[in-house]
């Protein structure tokens with residue numbers, strides 16, 4: 001039987017799926033990543049953590065016209081699987097194969113190639129400035145982990161973005177981890193954010209959204225059902241929204257935290273933030289290693305393992321054949 005993943009050649013096919021189908025696809029994607037990465041190793045746990053988040057982003061935003069700017073790019077395997085590179089996925093991190101990070105010459109869905117941490121917000125802000133100069137109106141979305149958010153370049157970009165007020169969406173992939181456990185004040189603050197009260201931005205968004213639901217022309221059962229669904233999701237949106245006061249004071253509208261594994265919630269949240277102007281931060285809480293018990297239990301060990309046996313969850317001492325590049329390079333003798 002054909003899997004859903006085998007039918008996905010780009011985001012168009014993803015956008016035609018229902019939420020239950022997307023949930024099945026999430027399982028298939030995890031299986032594909034666990035199996036293929038086992039051969040030569042790679043960034044396993046970060047990718048297992050962003051399966052639903054990546055699907056929701058490609059579903060809601062008009063990629064590649066809207067620009068997804070992934071920080072580092074080590075967590076972009078799901079993005080690759082959804083953007084026409086599924087059949088070459090087994091070549092990842094091998095000579096002549098797909099890059100383990102993002103490359104603009106590999107796909108027009110790769111808006112930015114990095115591999116260095118903390119670069120995405122700066123890059124996205126530059127893209128937003130270029131967009132405005134050219135009179136275009138696409139969205140620019142930076143996706144950054146809570147570890148990378150603590151890097152100097154990210155903080156410099158926050159400083160800049162909060163004052164320039166350009167339309168820019170920052171999705172904080174908050175898994176409470178860097179390669180190992182996070183340390184420092186920002187990490188502690190983000191933990192507190194999860195326990196804080198409703199933000200003023202959230203209230204503004206709720207009022208705006210409520211108004212737009214009431215104005216929806218309800219014709220026929222399907223439309224009525226859609227309006228009902230939207231109303232329920234706004235209620236969920238309300239309940240979950242907490243305040244990122246520091247970010248609000250720095251000029252951002254802050255939404256979240258939301259469950260970064262709940263596809264339906266994320267579709268609603270991204271649909272809603274799409275309508276909000278100015279710099280925005282959306283906090284999505286994810287679990288590093290999600291969906292594979294061994295990786296969930298020790299996300300540091302499984303951040304970037306070498307080759308492993310996925311039937312036993314044992315990392316191999318010897319990673320198999322030497323990298324192909326050694327066979328291709330001219331020898332110096």
Ligand SMILES: Cc1ncc(C[n+]2csc(CCOP(=O)(O)OP(=O)(O)O)c2C)c(N)n1
Pocket residue numbers: 046071072074075115116117118144145146147148149173175177178179288
């Ligand atoms: C400048 C720089 N320093 C260190 C690294 C090594 N590095 C790769 S992934 C990573 C962890 C990033 O944590 P986070 O942004 O929270 O992403 P997660 O892996 O948790 O999804 C680090 C530090 C890097 N890529 N670039």
